[in-house]
Amino acid sequence: MSIKVNSNKVDWVEGETITELLRRMNYVYPMLVIKMDGVVIPRAQYPEKRIPDNCTLEIIHLESGG
């Protein structure tokens, strides 16, 4: 029972939301774009969006400047 986060294998926690995963993984960057199984998840959904087993997450951290 595991998920992939940016190619790293991470334990799957039943019922865990994106917000909870970010906290568990100690993400400190404030501005992220997250793809769950290839689909971008709007930030407003992070607190409710539950992560299924075997899910592939890509977490992209964005920094200001351009």
Add this chain to the structure above:
Amino acid sequence: MKELDIGIVKAKLKEATIGIAGLGGLGSNVAIALARAGIGRLVIVDFDSVEKSNLSRQAYTVDQVGMRKTEALMQNISKANPAVDVTAMHLKLEPGAMDAPFVSVDIIIEALDNAETKAMFIEEISDKLPNKPIIVASGVAGIRGTERIQMRRSGNLYLVQDEKAPSCYDAAVLAPKVGIFAYWQASLALEILLEGADVD
């Protein structure tokens, strides 16, 4: 390169349209690179005017301070390659309509400044124009860390990134580093346009 291949490259680039969101250190340099490479059409979008402080990294000149970036960049593109068809939109990309200028382009270059705006733009484009490649850059500020710059791809999302770079609010953004990002974005656009063509 074989002569035949040069012909293929020229023809494919000539028929392509690239949209550029934001005309700062990234966008202005991407536009010039693509113009020189022979892109057919550019859609350039920004709401800002050229400031003196921009000249440390953006593709404008001293005499253009005060001009709209869209107009100044049109001039500079035309000086580099008058054959490029430029559509310039002087507007601020607002949530809910960020995709509008880019509906008919082949590839979108994300060249916005603020991290929150970048995230909103990526979310909205991915939702409304999911089949369109979008090339994002992040981490252009600071002097050190050039060796950390890398490219990540996830489906239609391409990211040129220095993951450990500081924010532009904490460190300088200067032409050399942001130029690497901009030219990498432009190069990726060519790779996508020429995918499958025997050009190397």
